[in-house]
Amino acid sequence: MSNGVSTSTDKNIVDKSRSHRNKPVSRAVRQTRERLQSSHAPSGAFDRDVLARYVSAVLQGASITPLFVVIAAALGTYITENTQIFLWALLTLTAHAANVFLARRARKQEITAVSARSWRRALLLGQLMIGCCWAIFAMQDCSACDPASFVLYKGATLLIALSVTAMWNFMLTPSVLVTFAPVVIGLATKAAFSREILEISLTATFTTTVVFFSFISDRLFQSNLKILAYQSEKDDLIAELEVAKSMSDEARRRAEEANLAKSRFLASMSHELRTPLNAILGFSEVMSAEVMGPLNNPTYKEYADDIHRSGQHLLNLINEILDLSRIEAGKYELNEEAISLLDISEDCIGMVQLRARGKNISISQQFEPELPTVWADEKSMRQVVLNLLSNAVKFTPQGGEVHVKVGWTAGGGQYISIKDNGPGIPEEEIPVVLSAFGQGSIAIKSAEQGTGLGLPIVQAILSKHDGQFILKSKLREGTEVIAILPARRVLQTVPAVEEAPVVSRRRKSFA
Structure with a gap:
């Protein structure tokens, strides 16, 4: 497997596998989302909201019932x-x-969890x-009317009243049954005494309709409860x-302050340490x-x-730590000029050549001509280039091979590729290797351990150049690192502009 890592800011030297720090926040969000998708609160938990919606519906439709x-x-x-x-x-x-008066009073007074049941019974x-x-309307009778017409009138009126009640009052269960249970009892009593087929049919039809609307009202109530x-x-x-966001912002602020304090401390201590260290190096070299x-x-x-x-x-x-602290503090300045990647690569190969020969490592090169x-x-x-070459020689075994390529990118930029046939890097360790002070398991086991700052500094330097760093590695097959500079940093030669011959006005006038 290969993995490419591009750099974009000076802060790219931090560990890219920090998602584990947000695990408590992610876990809390995931649990809440699961509750949102699977759990349903009991109806008692929303008595206040249910009653509030019922009261609002009653007041909104207060004029419909009187009109009807x-x-x-x-x-x-x-008719009669x-x-x-x-x-x-x-x-x-x-x-x-x-x-309606009771509903208005309920809206004016705050319904609490304790008073919700009392208000529900009152409503x-x-x-x-x-x-x-x-x-009372259902038990009305008219001896002077046509029985069929009067039963049709009563049935239609009761069905409309049932529909209106079910539509406006479904948030108060079981308001449909409570409202029309007396009607069913009245119709059944009247049908039992009269034994007329029309009254019996009306009773059966209306009772069935009440049961159906009760079921529909209950389903609507359950749906609103879920909402x-x-x-x-x-x-x-x-x-x-x-x-979680506020905690994360606060933690980030503290981390940035701690990181800045750390960078200042490292820069100060590095300067303080280099002074006596230069004396130690000088005297030891003299001795x-x-x-x-x-x-x-x-x-x-x-x-x-x-x-x-x-x-x-x-x-x-100390020099690497000082470079790292300057980069993190944003004080790493570039002294830019026209340079040749070919010359730099040849010089760096010459610097590590002696060390490579000591391990019987061959360094081959493939350079694009006239870059x-x-x-x-x-x-x-x-x-x-020196950091990447040193890493390649360091982790390549005896008798291995390092291949260096310099050429054009597809986008018109230039790149330096350094590939070895060393042990490679496991895929899960690549973010660790690219982090500050990070070392993979192979580097830890190796006798030539480094500081773990080489690749992070390489990333930061390329980022300052608006470039890109890519690392590809396969375990037991080798590693390839690619440093890319963008096309806008390539200085193309511009052909000279030929000047048109100029004819003087004097000669033109003589002509």
Whole structure:
């Protein structure tokens, strides 16, 4: 497997596998989302919201019932030619007004979790009062009317009343049954005493319709209950996300402050350490070269050589830490000029050639001829190539091979590719290797351990050049690293502009 990593900012030297730090937040969000998708709160948890929606529906449709009652009374008076039906209309309107008054009082007073049950019983009682009025209407009779026409009138009126009640009052269960149970009892009683087929048919039809509308109302109620549950879970999820975001922002702010303090500390300590270290390197080199005279004990000369090598290694480490701290602090400045990647690559190959020969490693090169210069920082690009070449030689086994290529990219830029046939890097360790101070398992087991800053510094330098860094590796097959500079940094040669011959005005005038 291969993995490409591109750089875009100076902060790309941090570990790219930090998602584990947000695991508690991700877990909380995932659990809330699962509750939102699978769980349903009991109806008692939303009594206040259910009653509030019922009260709002009653008040919005307060004018529908009186209008319908007046129309039904007028039509009944026309059919029966009896004005006593207006007494029923007056009674029904009174009950409806009482129910509306109760709903307005419930809206003005705050319904609490304790008072929700009391209000629910009171509102159901109001619906029962209206149901009793419709029961009185259902028991009306007209001896002077056509029985079929009067039964049709009563049936149509009751069915419309049932539809309106089910449409507006489904949030108060079981308001449909409470309202029209007296009507069913009244129709059944009247049909039992009269034994007329029309009354029996009306009773059966209306009873079936009441059961059907009760079922529909219950389904609507359950659907609205789920909507309320979803809204509640959504609010909880948003609240948790806001808390997680605030915690993440605070943690990021603290991390940035700590990172800045760390960079300043490293820069200060690196400068403080380099002063005595230069003295150690100088004196150890003088002792090793026996400038002041021969050392009588040869062991002292070996010790002086060890001191010099260890000091040189420590100085390289301090320089890398200093570069890292400058990059993180945003103070790494580029001294750009026209440079040749071919020349830099040849110089760096020459610098690591001696070390490669010591391990019997062959370095082959494939350079694109006549590459134009690029606009970049020579010191930085030399450090990039040298770091990549040193890593390739370091992790390539005895008798291995390192292949260096320099050429054009498909987009018109230039690239440097360094490929080895070493042990490779496991795919899961690539983000670790690319992080600051990160080392893979192979590097840890190797006798030549580094600081873990080489590749992060390479990424940051290429990022400062608006370039790209790609790492491809297969376990037990080798590793290839590619440093890319964009096309806009390539300095193309521009042909000279031929000037047209100029004829002087004097000669033109003489002509």
